[in-house]
Amino acid sequence: MRWTLKPKPSEDKIKHLAQALNVEDFVATLLVQRGIETFEEAKAFFRPSLEHLHDPYLMKDMDKAVLRIENAIQNNENILVFGDYDVDGTTAVSLVSAYLKSHYSNVATYIPDRYLEGYGVSFKGIDYAEDNGFSLIIALDCGIKSIEHVAYAKEKNIDFIICDHHRPGDTLPEAVAILDPKRSDCHYPYDELCGCGVGFKLIQALGQNRDETIEDLIPYLDLVATAIAADIVPMTGENRVLAHFGLKVINENPRPGIKALVHQVKKQTLDITDVVFIVAPRINAAGRIKHGNHAVELLTEFDFEQAQQFASEIEQYNSDRKGLDQQITKEALSQIIEQNEEERFSTVVFKEDWHKGVIGIVASRLIENYYRPTLVFTKSGDKYAASARSVKGFDVYNALEACSEHLEQFGGHMYAAGMTLKAENYNQFKNAFEKQVQETILPEQRIPEIEIDAEIDFNQITPKLIRILKQFEPFGPQNMTPVFLSKNVKDTGYGKTMGQQDEHIRLFVKQNNSEGLAAIGFGLGNKMPMVTDQKPFELAYCIDENEWNGKITTQLRLKDIRA
Template identity: 65%
Template sequence: MRWTLKPAPDPSKTTQLAQELKIDEVLAGLLVQRGVDAFAKAKSFFRPSLDDLHDPLLMTDMQAAVKRIAKAVANQENILVYGDYDVDGTTSVALVSSFLQSYYPNVATYIPDRYEEGYGVSYQGIDYAHDNDFSLIIALDCGVKAVDKVAYASEKNIDFIICDHHRPGKKLPEAIAVLDPKRDDCEYPYDELCGCGVGFKLCQAIVQANDWDFDLLIPYLDLVATAIGADIVPITGENRILAHHGLHVINSSPRAGFKVIIENMKLKNKFTITDVVFKIAPRINAAGRMKHGQHAVSLMTETDELSAKTMALEIEEFNSDRKSADQSITIEALDQIEALGEQERYTTVVYDASWHKGVIGIVASRLIERYYRPTLVFTKSGDYLAASARSVKGFDVYNALEQCGDLIEQFGGHKYAAGLTLKAENYDAFKARFEEVVCATILNKDLVEEIKIDSILPLASISPKFYRILKQMEPYGPGNMTPIFMTQQVQDTGYGKCVGHEDAHLKIRVTKPNDSKHDYNAIGFNLGSKCDLIVDKKKFDIAYSIDENEWNNEVSLQLRLRDIS
């Protein structure tokens, strides 16, 4: 683990902002680091306003999309809302289908089967649309590379509207509209929307075209916030506005499906973006991983709470099966790395035909926790091998896969996460090429996990007021990460110990020497191995974030240790 202290923000801007906002200079510095360097920017940062959302018509092809949907409604056409089986895809389908159904009945949904059809638009899905008299497909969180499939649909007199946020290929599909802020010819002011975000902009454009009240869209923001958190897009700009207001919907008037999930988990505090990522998203994902993504869409569109409870229990079972599968496969993958003597490679590439395709992405992330390097986990999928790729910070795995393109049947994704298929006979050649490409292009520092420190912080500066302002900087995520502080030369008060299964975690109370007034409980998950650093009044440095701990109905501030040295 390497610690990197972020460059200090401009001191004159920090001082001025601290005075204008009447806050601590450390807090002002955090804001300046995030580009919030003036009073007006701070006002929009702390009070994100839906009035600041961009005009959806600024997105290329948006007008054409709205017109085609209006034509479908006027002509009583059947509309099929089609989306990927992950959280972003299923929330997108739930949002757009339920919005359209609020004023037009001839709307149905379609989620491809992860195992029979694979990712994205499928020929099977198009045949389903043709057989059931659908003349318009709205594809969400997929489709920007589906050139051949959109052409196939066109031969069957089916039109496509594509709402995607992935990188387009060299050629765009010949659809009625391709809504993707990452298009080279799209000048939309914000290009980091998730798929559900693009779907929301389509709904916003329909509302504008009909001169309806924008407030009609607010109940759908919980879906957008969930997709933003799960898809790990930057929580900046429009995403920050949408996530902020979506979390408010989840906490104040959640849809039936979310309400029963939250009730089942017996959460006492306000739901945060972290809760979305680690509590709601895995359950939604589990449906597509273990059974079928349509289960998740049904849960998120269900309005009856009793029915939602039945669906949520079913999804809870899927999630339990998912946990069991990912744990056992991770153990098998780690054993395979050791058996092959590949602990010192620049990449991890493992394969077993029996591994569950629905959890290989999770397993790839687990392997990165052990061996911090670009990772692919393969399994058998029909006539091909399918893999999920995950990367480490600073390394673009998508570009690396492009350099192996002649060995791959198809691939897609992002800088840090991708999926691909290849022929079984190409596996060994691909594994060797991928190692070669990564070895030649990755920097040594990118193979060591980094903790970015926002600021050095004296323990004496931590207070309830300091924490209250930190809380107002939420929601955290890429582009606005949870602030991490460093305090040097602290020591344990003498009661520190390892806790948890196999003493995996570290629980201490830190203080500065000769300053008993400012001491804080601290918990370090998976830091049990560093227990020897805290004994005998040794001095050590800590990297941490600040959160709250509730015990016996008492709430106190605690330090969440990221590392100690």
């Protein structure tokens, strides 16, 4: 692990903000590091407001999208809400279809089959629309590159509205409207929305047309917050506002489907991390193991008893997913060793019977072992399909674009992508990708990094600081949980390893004459020799609160330990 202390902002900026907010310089430093430099910016950060949401009509083509939907309703047309099978896609489909159905009955949903149709808009989906008399398809979290599909639909007199957040190619599909803040000709003030976020802007615009207020749309924000958490988009601007209010809905008055999922794990109050690790994987498991329709059924069900039935089925899919993910990770690690590929710059592995639904998770697991851009391939029909994951700072989408001559199709983001290729092109692509990564990855991008916000002493960890840090939530990319460094720390002699293979560590630590603090480090069991016999060491950690038997205590969540 590389420990990097974030550069300290200028003293002038720190003093100015500390004075304006009446906070310690230390807190002002954390804020300036997040790009918050004025009283007004701090107020917006600490007090998110629905008034901070932008006018949806600032998005290119929003007027066209709303007009086409209103005409469809007026002319009694059938509308098909189409979306991808992951969390972002299924929450977006649930959101837009539920909103439309609350005003109009001729609305149905379509989630492509991960195995038979693959990612994004499918010809099979368009044939389904034609066979069932749909004349308008609203595509969510996909479609920005579906030029042939939209043309195919046009031949059948089916219109498309595309709501996407992925990077467009050089040519856009000939849809009636394309809502994508990443379009180069779209000047919407915030371009980091997820697919469900773009869907929310659409219903916000439709609502304005009906004289509905933003308060009328609050019940949909549990879906938006879930998508924001799952899709790992920046926790800034509109995303932060939507996540903040969406978490309130999840904790106070969630839809029956989300309530049933949370009920399964019996947790009282969820934060954004819980949404990432509890709610999102279960919704995802439906599309990974069975079919994304199961997630939409759950998220649009109004009867709690029925939702509980759906949730228990999804719980089983999630359990199956865990077993597959462990087995395939093990096989992939063996393959890397057998093929003598431990020293490469990239990981590219393939086995034809690996379950397509979990290869993205496996790619992330492999990065935990070999920290480098990773692609996991499996057989999909007569092609090979892969999920890609990347390491901090390395744009895997750009690397795939550089090797695109070997690919059939690809799409995604900087850190996650999907692709297909012909079987005979696999080895050429694998070599080209390795060469591209080797030539473009920076030496520091090959070592995992812990970014540290500030060095502090234990005596600075006060209830007041913890109260302030709580107000930094919800955390996520570009607003991560603050990480602190403390030096000259010693264990009081109560340190021990935990877990079946002693893989975790639990310490009780002091610094000079400070009060003792409990500390827990997951996956840090191998660091135990560093902390024994009163040896001093350094800690990188986040500050947590631990609730046990109704009592709340401060606890350090360790990121790393070094001598």
